[in-house]
Amino acid sequence: QKEVEQDPGPLSVPEGAIVSLNCTYSNSAFQYFMWYRQYSRKGPELLMYTYSSGNKEDGRFTAQVDKSSKYISLFIRDSQPSDSATYLCAMSGEGAAGNKLTFGGGTRVLVKP
Amino acid sequence: GAVVSQHPSRVICKSGTSVKIECRSLDFQATTMFWYRQFPKKSLMLMATSNEGSKATYEQGVEKDKFLINHASLTLSTLTVTSAHPEDSSFYICSAGPSGNTIYFGEGSWLTVV
Numbered sequence: 001q002k003e004v005e006q007d008p009g010p011l012s013v014p015e016g017a018i019v020s021l022n023c024t025y026s027n028s029a030f031q032y033f034m035w036y037r038q039y040s041r042k043g044p045e046l047l048m049y050t051y052s053s054g055n056k057e058d059g060r061f062t063a064q065v066d067k068s069s070k071y072i073s074l075f076i077r078d079s080q081p082s083d084s085a086t087y088l089c090a091m092s093g094e095g096a097a098g099n100k101l102t103f104g105g106g107t108r109v110l111v112k113p
Numbered sequence: 114g115a116v117v118s119q120h121p122s123r124v125i126c127k128s129g130t131s132v133k134i135e136c137r138s139l140d141f142q143a144t145t146m147f148w149y150r151q152f153p154k155k156s157l158m159l160m161a162t163s164n165e166g167s168k169a170t171y172e173q174g175v176e177k178d179k180f181l182i183n184h185a186s187l188t189l190s191t192l193t194v195t196s197a198h199p200e201d202s203s204f205y206i207c208s209a210g211p212s213g214n215t216i217y218f219g220e221g222s223w224l225t226v227v
Contacts, residue, residue, distance in 0.1 A: 034216070043119070043206050043218040044157070088156065090216075099145050101208075101216055105156045 003027050006089055006104030015113050019076035023089035023104045026070065030091040030102070033065050035074045038086045038106070047087075048074060079111045116140055117209050119219030126197055126226055133193045134222045136163075136207030142187035143209035147216075148180075151204045163190040163207075197226040 006023045013019055021035075032051055036044035048063040050056045050072075056063045064073040072091075076083055089104040116139040126132045136146055144165045149157040161182055162170040169182035179201075181193040190209075194201050202225050210216040 036218070041204070041221070041223070043221040046215070046217055049215055092216075099147070099210065099216065100159070100162065101147075103156050 001026065002105075003102050004089065004091065004104040007107055008105055009108040010110055011107055012110045012112060013079055015079060015081060015111055017079050017111075019074075019079045019083065019109055019111070021074040021076075021087050021089075021107050021109070023072050023091075024070055025072075025091060025102075027091075027093070027102070028067075028070070029093040031094050032092045033063070033072050034090045034101070035061075035063055036088040036090060037083075038088060040085075044088055076109075081111050081113050083111050084109060117207065117217045117219040119207055119222050121222060122220055123223045124225070126224070128198055128226055129196055131193055131195045132197055132224060133191055134205055134207075134224070136190045136192070136209070136219050138188045138209045138211075141209075141211035143190075143211075144187060146184060146190040146207055146209040148182060148190070148192050149206045149208065151206060151221075157206065160192075165190075194224065197224070199226045202226045 004025045035048040038044040050063050050065050053065050053067040060077045062075040086106040086108045088106045090101040118137045120135045146163040148160045151157050160175045163182045163184040165184045171177045184190040206221040208216050208218045
């Protein structure tokens, strides 16, 4: 079993719909949770960063972390064709292990005009 | 936000030659940088952790003599692919962060070995 599980998709939605992405993980030591967006042939771009459990909102993006269930989510409201990309969840622990990220496999999202 | 820059973005080299990829943190100092490799439609695979002023830490299965890492300053890490072969062709990405848990990625470098 992988440390971080993420449905590879593809997830296809019509423009304007809400995109719902999630990851599950097994390592209870993870404290920091990130979502990255990666366009084809480009480096990942940091979208959201959350520490421990809770919700965080930034524009059209909302990140949720439920540490009790070891489950994190990313919601994209009013999706646009430009949101079509691969979304990677990533997480890390405290202290010396804090810099080392463990990634999900990525979910490919396609927003159709 | 913090910026991590990679150069070159694309390189083609002949089999048997070596190629160097640079990773720079533009507006922060990074004692630690990370090098990843990514195959098409696959997630990122951590190759090594680059430590400023000391030896890099390589992940299991990554040949340290093949992928030389030098982190000579707080803003620059380099990855040298030595005696490159076609199977080394890939997308190489570095990452770093201004604080322990906020990590930014470079734009990536496409290596093609012919």
